[in-house]
Amino acid sequence: MKHDRTFDPQYGTAVELMPGVRRLTVNNPGPFTFHGTNSYLLGTSRLICVDPGPALEGQVDTILKAAQGAVIEAILITHTHVDHSPGARLLKERTGAEIIGCGPHRPARALLENEVNPLDASGDKDYAPDRLLEDGEMFEAAGISLEAVATPGHTSNHLCFALAGEPVLLSADHVMGWSTSVVAPPDGSMQDYMASIDKLLARSESVYLPGHGGIVRDAIDYVRDLKQHRLDREASILHELTKGQRSIPEIVSVLYAAVDPALHPAAGLSVFAHLEDLADRGRVEASPELSLAARYRLTG
Structure with a gap:
């Protein structure tokens, strides 16, 4: 897979990607996060925040500054890795918005005898959603409708979100804009990941907004490449x-x-x-x- 090294994170700035969709990239670059974790603000006069990021007060300040006084009605979470979900608690404290989306962090399978989870520290064990979304469930806030798309593999609780009426999928870490996803047992499952890849190939969205990196265009071809890479x-x-x-x-x-x-x-x-x-x-x-x-x- 080719990595897009041209992505400009523009830390601290809400980058408009399309009408009613802005991206904020957390300043947490690293070997697993590329230039940083992407948060998204959906809406205009009323907002949904998708994946506020790590528990950094400065990141919440950046989100609220970008909101420009618009009410954040919901905090949507794709999965419970510490670079995506812990900021939800801080944002809820500041806005009163409910935390909605994936279920609590859990491994894809039970640990084997004497097995130690090497990525245990990457899971947000304190995540406590106010409302869970099931596969195929529709959710509406800030005048926006989204469909929850269960995509286990990277984590067992991973969700993507499809924007109703638009060819757009918030793909989080299932499909990233710079690299293949990390699939690491016992948190992740390759069997689940490949099934989720096939599930996205059967859908119609052509533009993905990933958890790391830039916009993925011609998404179906890109996902086919991801599948072939794994094969x-x-x-x-x-x-x-x-x-x-x-x-x-x-x-x-x-x-x-x-x-x-x-x-x-x-x-x-x-x-x-x-x-x-x-x-x-x-x-x-x-x-x-x-x-x-x-x-x-x-x-x-």
């Missing part, structure tokens, strides 16, 4: 296993040889997600048991 990665993993039993670090050292070694642990989680999916489908088996420390081989 190619799976094929590469299977090819490595044709050479014999391999550990995750051994697979990563080959498949991610051109990637900064500092990112290899994250790459290992992605490989683990693929191996977990392949094991569920009976394509590979682990010795002694499915884990980051196991050695993997082809079945049969």
Whole structure:
């Protein structure tokens, strides 16, 4: 996948993307956030805030300044990673708006015996929504109608939001504008992620507003590329296993040889997600048991 390095975050500024849609990028750049996490303000005289970001008072001040006195009627949350949802509590304190959207943070599966969740600190365990939205449920505030689209994979509670009457989807971290999504067990599930990719391919939205990076145009083609990227990665993993039993670090050292070694642990989680999916489908088996420390081989 090609990364768009031209994205200008314009920190502290509400960037109008289309009538009634503005983007605010949090100044929290990093290897997993690109130039920062995107919050969105929907509406004009009345507003919905989507993903206020981390629990930074300055970020809430930026959102309220951008609102220019317009009432924020609802705070919409796509998923519970600490760069997306904790700011909702601060914004609610300042505005009284309800927190609406995804359910509480939860792993995609139970931890295996002796397994430690390497991304445990990334989950917002204090998230407490006032109202949950189910897949396909319509929500209206500030004169705007949105459809909740359940897209588990990156997290088990991940939601996208489709703007009714518009070819626009707020895709959060399921489809980002600069990189493939992190899918890391036990928080994430590759099987769920791929099913969610297919779900979006069956929809009609052609413009995505992602949680990181710029606008994704020609979104269906972009999502097809994302799917093919994952299928190619799976094929590469299977090819490595044709050479014999391999550990995750051994697979990563080959498949991610051109990637900064500092990112290899994250790459290992992605490989683990693929191996977990392949094991569920009976394509590979682990010795002694499915884990980051196991050695993997082809079945049969």
